[in-house]
Amino acid sequence: MIEVHEVVTQASLVQNSLVAIYSAMFVYALAFIFFTYDLARRMSDAKQVAAPPAEALVASTSARPRAGGTAVLDRAAALGVPDVPGIPEDTVKPKRSISGRLGMIFTVMAWILHVSGTVLRGVAAGRVPWANMFEFTLTATAIIIGVFLVMQFWQDLRFLGAYITGFVLVALGVATTNFYVDVVPLPPALQSYWLVIHVFVASLGTGFYGLGAALSIIQLVQARREAKGLSGIRGVPTAQRLETLAYRLIVVGFVFWTFTLIAGSIWAEHAWGRYWGWDTKEVWTFIVWVIFAGYIHARATRGWRGSRSGTLAIIGFAAVVFNFTIVNIYFHGLHSYSGL
Amino acid sequence: MASSPSSEQNTSDQNHDPKRPSDHFDSEVPDASEVTQPRLGFVGYLRFFWRQLTSMRTALFLLLLVAFAAVPGSLVPQVTSDPNGVIQYKAENPGWSKVLDFLGVFNTYSSVWFSAIYILLFISLVGCIIPRTMHHVAALRSQPPKTPARLDRLPGFLQTEPVALDAEDIDEGIVAARHVLRDARYRTRMFDDSASAERGYLRETGNLVFHIALVGILIAVGIGGGFIWTGQKVVPVGQSFANTLSDYDSISPGRWFDADALSPYRLTLTKFVAKYDESNSTDFGDPTDYTAYVRTQVPGEKPKNQTIKVNSPLEIGGTQIYLLSNGFAPIVTVRNPAGKVVYSAPVPFLPQDTSLTSEGVIKIPDGLAKEVGIIGLFYPTECGDGTCGAAPHSVDPRQINPVLTMQIFTGNLGLNSGKPVNAYSLNTDKLKQLDGRGTGKAGISLTPGKTAKLPNGLGTIEFTKAIHYAGLDIHHDPTQYWVLTFAVLVFLGLLTGLFIPRRRVWIKAVRRGGKVHYEYAGLARGEDPRLDDAVAEIARRHSQLLGLTIRP
Ligand code: HEM
Numbered sequence: 036m037i038e039v040h041e042v043v044t045q046a047s048l049v050q051n052s053l054v055a056i057y058s059a060m061f062v063y064a065l066a067f068i069f070f071t072y073d074l075a076r077r078m079s080d081a082k083q084v085a086a087p088p089a090e091a092l093v094a095s096t097s098a099r100p101r102a103g104g105t106a107v108l109d110r111a112a113a114l115g116v117p118d119v120p121g122i123p124e125d126t127v128k129p130k131r132s133i134s135g136r137l138g139m140i141f142t143v144m145a146w147i148l149h150v151s152g153t154v155l156r157g158v159a160a161g162r163v164p165w166a167n168m169f170e171f172t173l174t175a176t177a178i179i180i181g182v183f184l185v186m187q188f189w190q191d192l193r194f195l196g197a198y199i200t201g202f203v204l205v206a207l208g209v210a211t212t213n214f215y216v217d218v219v220p221l222p223p224a225l226q227s228y229w230l231v232i233h234v235f236v237a238s239l240g241t242g243f244y245g246l247g248a249a250l251s252i253i254q255l256v257q258a259r260r261e262a263k264g265l266s267g268i269r270g271v272p273t274a275q276r277l278e279t280l281a282y283r284l285i286v287v288g289f290v291f292w293t294f295t296l297i298a299g300s301i302w303a304e305h306a307w308g309r310y311w312g313w314d315t316k317e318v319w320t321f322i323v324w325v326i327f328a329g330y331i332h333a334r335a336t337r338g339w340r341g342s343r344s345g346t347l348a349i350i351g352f353a354a355v356v357f358n359f360t361i362v363n364i365y366f367h368g369l370h371s372y373s374g375l
Numbered sequence: 376m377a378s379s380p381s382s383e384q385n386t387s388d389q390n391h392d393p394k395r396p397s398d399h400f401d402s403e404v405p406d407a408s409e410v411t412q413p414r415l416g417f418v419g420y421l422r423f424f425w426r427q428l429t430s431m432r433t434a435l436f437l438l439l440l441v442a443f444a445a446v447p448g449s450l451v452p453q454v455t456s457d458p459n460g461v462i463q464y465k466a467e468n469p470g471w472s473k474v475l476d477f478l479g480v481f482n483t484y485s486s487v488w489f490s491a492i493y494i495l496l497f498i499s500l501v502g503c504i505i506p507r508t509m510h511h512v513a514a515l516r517s518q519p520p521k522t523p524a525r526l527d528r529l530p531g532f533l534q535t536e537p538v539a540l541d542a543e544d545i546d547e548g549i550v551a552a553r554h555v556l557r558d559a560r561y562r563t564r565m566f567d568d569s570a571s572a573e574r575g576y577l578r579e580t581g582n583l584v585f586h587i588a589l590v591g592i593l594i595a596v597g598i599g600g601g602f603i604w605t606g607q608k609v610v611p612v613g614q615s616f617a618n619t620l621s622d623y624d625s626i627s628p629g630r631w632f633d634a635d636a637l638s639p640y641r642l643t644l645t646k647f648v649a650k651y652d653e654s655n656s657t658d659f660g661d662p663t664d665y666t667a668y669v670r671t672q673v674p675g676e677k678p679k680n681q682t683i684k685v686n687s688p689l690e691i692g693g694t695q696i697y698l699l700s701n702g703f704a705p706i707v708t709v710r711n712p713a714g715k716v717v718y719s720a721p722v723p724f725l726p727q728d729t730s731l732t733s734e735g736v737i738k739i740p741d742g743l744a745k746e747v748g749i750i751g752l753f754y755p756t757e758c759g760d761g762t763c764g765a766a767p768h769s770v771d772p773r774q775i776n777p778v779l780t781m782q783i784f785t786g787n788l789g790l791n792s793g794k795p796v797n798a799y800s801l802n803t804d805k806l807k808q809l810d811g812r813g814t815g816k817a818g819i820s821l822t823p824g825k826t827a828k829l830p831n832g833l834g835t836i837e838f839t840k841a842i843h844y845a846g847l848d849i850h851h852d853p854t855q856y857w858v859l860t861f862a863v864l865v866f867l868g869l870l871t872g873l874f875i876p877r878r879r880v881w882i883k884a885v886r887r888g889g890k891v892h893y894e895y896a897g898l899a900r901g902e903d904p905r906l907d908d909a910v911a912e913i914a915r916r917h918s919q920l921l922g923l924t925i926r927p
Contacts, residue, residue, distance in 0.1 A: 220652050220663045223685035283904065286873050293869055297862045305686050308605070308697035308848045310855060311596075312456050313484045318449040325442040329435055336431040337398045347439075362449070 048159035049218055055152030056173065056211060059145045063204045066141035070196030073135040077194065077269040132270075135193040142200060146180045149207075153177050160218040165234045166225055168363055172210035174235070176203045178242035182284070186246070190280060194271045198249050209360075229302035237295040241355055243288030244327070248352030250281035251345040258342050278345060282334055285348055289327045296324055319358035326351040391520045392900060393579040393877070394510035396431045396503060401900070428495075429502035437496040444492050448483030451475060455482070497593055504586045511579050519562055522569040522881045529881075529896035531910030535923040537890035545884045545891060548921055552882035552893075555917045559909075561880060569883035574876075578901060581871025588864035595861060599854030601630040611704040611721040611844040615643040618692060618849070624798070638692030641672045645680070647701060647843035651772055661729070662772070667698050667845040683845070693851055700846030702726045703733050705753050705779050706839040709743070712832060717742025723844045724753050725799055730769040731755050736801045737781075738788050743833050745785040748801045753841060754778045779838045781819045782811030783830055876903040880913055893923065 153173040157164035165174040183199050186192050221230075254277035257267045261274055272280070299320065300310040311317060330351055333344035395402050415423060427433060452460030461481050465472040479486030526532055540548070545568055552570040556563045561572035606626035608616050616622055618641070620634040628634075646668040652661045667683040671691055683689045689696040704721035711717050717739060724735030737749040756771035757778035767780065786806035809830040811818030819827045821838035828835055877900040885894050895914040899906045918925050 219661060222662055223665050226664070227686040229686075279904075282902065286902075290866075290869060290873065293866055297866060300862070301859070302686075304855065305688060306697075308688065308695065308699065308850050310858065313448060313453055314456050315449045318445055322442045322445050322449075325438055325445070329438040329442065332431060332435045332438060335395075335400050336435050337400050337402070337404070338432075339435065340400060 045159050045218065048155055052152045052155035052159060053211070055148045055155060056207065059148035059152060060204060060207050060211075062141050062145035062148060063200045063207070066138045066145055067197060067200040067204055069134045069138035069141065070193070070200055073132050073138055074194060074197045074268075076132065076134070077271065132193075135196070138196045138200070139187075139193060142180065142196065143184065145200075146177070146184060149173070149177050149180065156218070162221065163231050163235070165238060166221055166230060167214075167216055168359075169210050169214040169216055171234065171238060171359075172206055172214060175238035175241045176206050176210075178238050179203060179245045182242050182246050186284075190272075191270070194268065195246075195249050195253065198252065199246070202245070202249075224306050227302060227305065229298060229305070233295060233298040233302055236291050236298065240288045240291035240295055241359070243284050243291060244348075244352050244355055247281045247285035247288055248349050250277050250284065251348040254278050254281060254345045255342055255349075258345070274341070278341065281345065281348060285327060285330060285351075289324075289331065292320075292324055292327065296320055315362055316358070319354065319362050323351060323354045323358060326354055391514060391517065391573070393514070393582075394507045396429060396434075397426070398431045425502060428499050434496070434499050434503065437492060437499060440492050441496060444489050445483070447480050448489075451480050451483075453481060453483060455484075493593075497590060500586055501590060504583055504590075507579075508583050508587075511576075511583060514579070515576055518564045519571045519573040519879065522566055522571045522883055523896075526881055526883055526894045526896035529898055531895070531897040531907040533895045533911060533914040534885075534926050535893045535914075535918050535921075536926050537887065537892040538923065539889065540884075540891040548884055548893060548917075549882070551920045552917055555913055555920065556880065556882070558916075559913060568885075569881060571879070571881050573879045575878055575900075577871050578875045578877040579872075581868045581873075581875065583868070583872075585865055585868030585872050588861045588868055591861035592858055592865065595854045595857040599629075599852055599858065602632075602854060603850070603852045604628040604632045605851075606849045608847050608849065609723045609844050610642075610644045610847060611723060612644050612647050612842045614721070615641055616847070617641045618694070623849075638694070639674055640692040642691070642696070643670045643672075644668070644845055645670050647845055649701065649772070649843065665698060665701055667701075667847075683847070693853075695850045695852075697848040697850070698845055699848045700726075702844060702846070703731060703753055703755060703774075703841040704844040705735070705751065705841040707737055707751075707779075708837040708839060709737075709739055709747075709829075709834060710837070711743055711834045715742075717834070721842055721844065722751070723846075724751065728769070729772065731772040732769040734799075736799060738790065738798075738801070740788055740790045743829075745833065746788045747829070747833060748784040748786070748788050748803070748806055749781050749836075750784070750801055750803075751779055751781045754780075755841070774841060777823055777841055779821045779841070780811075781821075781836070783809045783819070783833075785809060785831075785833075873902075876905065876909075877901055878903055878906055878909060880910055882913070882917060892926075893917065893921075 153164050153170075156170060156173065160166070160170075164170045179199065180203055183192060183195065253268075253271060254274050257271060257277060258274035260267055267273060271277070299317070303312070303314075303317070304310040326347065330344055330347040333339040333347055392401070452464050454461050465476075475481060479488070483489055523529065527534075549565060549568065549570055553563045553565055556570060556572040559574070561574045562576075563570055563572040604626060606623040608622065608624050610616050618637050618639060620626065620637065644667060648664070648666045648668070649662060650664040652663050665685055668680065669683060669689070670678055670680050671689070672678045673692060681689055683696055683698045685698055688698075702724055703726075704723040706721045707718070708716060709718040718737070722735050722737050724733035726733050733753045733755075735751050735753065737751060739747040739749075752767075754767060754769040755773060755777055756769050756775040757767055758770045767778070784801065784803055784806035788806075789802065808814055810816040816830065819829075819836065821827055821836075823838060823840040826835050826837040879898045879900070881894075881896055883894045884891055893914075895910050895917070897906050897910040914925055
């Protein structure tokens, strides 16, 4: 009887967890829409700025009360722009964008659902919620969003919202449709406290790398605009500032990744009797580590700052994603924990 | 003014900055005249080459090359980690495999080209850190640099409101400056009207420890390779294993392996317990725990009862023993027609699926009229009720309805040829099959305790029961703790090298128009997001101490 009871509660926990995750995806989707809208507005504002500034300033300020300026006004109204386009951010304090703020609110709501779903999953399984690809995706994406939200205290990162929520939405979509597995007991090789440490720190590293790479992407966009003499996207820091932010995140990611490598080796020694065996998963974790060591060096090498090192960061994160998806699913190795 | 009016910003200070390759971001751009040297002698070329090899750009290039060169080894199975995969791959792509074989791709990580890249990288690394270490050791004993002439262009610049002060007050102000700076753990140097301070030497120490420990890992792994040996032994329940060379099923010794140095312990597998998931309907029968109960005996000590599990190896006699596999070993007894036992032993079978359908081989070279080879299949729970289709298979990894089926072969088993043979396979090419599939005669099928006649009057075979066996890996790696130590140093060095800020701070009294004010500024060596805050904090403390106010 007791066992039957347990099975029932476990099933309902799993069910609730999934409901929370699906709801989170729905709310992320809302956040994504608002962020995208916000970003589109910033971009179009920046385009306006690209016009000769003096003229734009005169045109827009004088156009405001008059009919002659309808083109500009309509456009502004249509886009829901409360402030006048064409005035660089420095001249006029940017009004808070409603869409950006809504995006942020929805992200927080979605994140709470996301974390609840992940925790419920852990409770249902009676262990940490990162023992297979489905669970790892839940945890790692929750960390990405978590770091994104915490970063807001230091730096307004709403311009990244569309990218981040979009990425997480896709990741959760793939996880729920392609990676989903029921809660099952751990096979003996995974029964170790190293699972708790090693895999969690790996997800932390993934989270920081992911956000760093996102900043690097925007950095490249900004740098191109700056190189063409255009003004940057409104409300987005300069390419150099973005690079510094990306660097700070990636360096933290690198520390976590280094720890993951070391902890993984210790675990491998316990479970498989050797700390390093060039298993495919080990190889790719190593490759990622070396790429980011290269990134850190590039930042210290004359001629390699800026877009070049930014590109390396993006390649590095691409390797992380590759390591997690393609390597787990298609490559053979000892790390067959995908549960698929 | 005591502080020297040196170059305007005095930001780059050869003696005090950590040493960096000339193409480091913080290094000064070399003069054109220096770059286009007129003619290089042999030594000149060597020096030029060395400088290239130890430059940041080369290090970066080699790092990226290592990452890139590691890729093929993950796409193609490797001899070391997946030998069967290699055999299969070669069978499937015979032509292409020849090319890969030639390039050493099946052994990527010990191939000539991969080794060449990382050895170059480490030469570059050593060439880079030796001068930096010497420089840093000198810097650790040196005083902070002189105060720059003007602070107002430096980061974090702040100043107090000017007040009327005499020379004695200024002296006091500078003593207070030293006090504040020392409190904040700066190394401080005093001048007449200024204090110059630096902190965070640990940043460079950490960076050097990090790089040196990387070299340490490489050396420890390199040396370890010669001392490591790994052996395998399959032990059925009730049987023993003695740590002597002859008792291993297989062993792969390092270069400096010494069989006499094996410590003579003995281990008996007293019990093996495999637990399977019985609650979950979707994954019914998945393993949840394996435990090998062993009794160990080290000479001169009392025997001990211990356990080996998948994630917890047993340490004994300088070796680690890992539980890497397990399965069933049917106990089989063969008698000749006269009833004399010619073979009796548990035979470890290899699991073929998750329900532990297992396959094994029994070889009987002597005692019967002919050499006999037997291919057996063991089903812990044979699906015997006809609901599972024609082909017999196991539906549960536990023994609920155990069945052993066999096909009998006769002919030369090749055991006397001197060549090593695989105990788990039987080459049937030159053997004659007497029964089972394709012969028209039914094969033998036994349940525990039953006996059957061998075909052609060869004798009888009895299946007593099936017991568990444990597949043990025995390792000896005297360097692995060295590797671990260096890895921990890598990690600690990384933390200090990245997160301890190296910064200089100056406090300076400036006279202007009969009044005096204090100026504060800092300078970061390397990434330092909190420099401005740090200078502001020092300025706040110092001005408070003197009762001055900071000009907003
Ligand atoms: C085995 C290959 C190498 C790896 C994995 C590696 C990794 C790293 C990492 C992670 C850092 C930043 C951490 C810290 O500052 O403590 C760093 C910094 C540095 N590395 Fe390496 N490195 C390697 C080889 C080299 C070589 C060959 C050189 C010399 C050319 C070099 C010169 C430097 C320098 C000068 C810094 C400081 C950068 C700065 O000023 O911020 N490294 N390295």
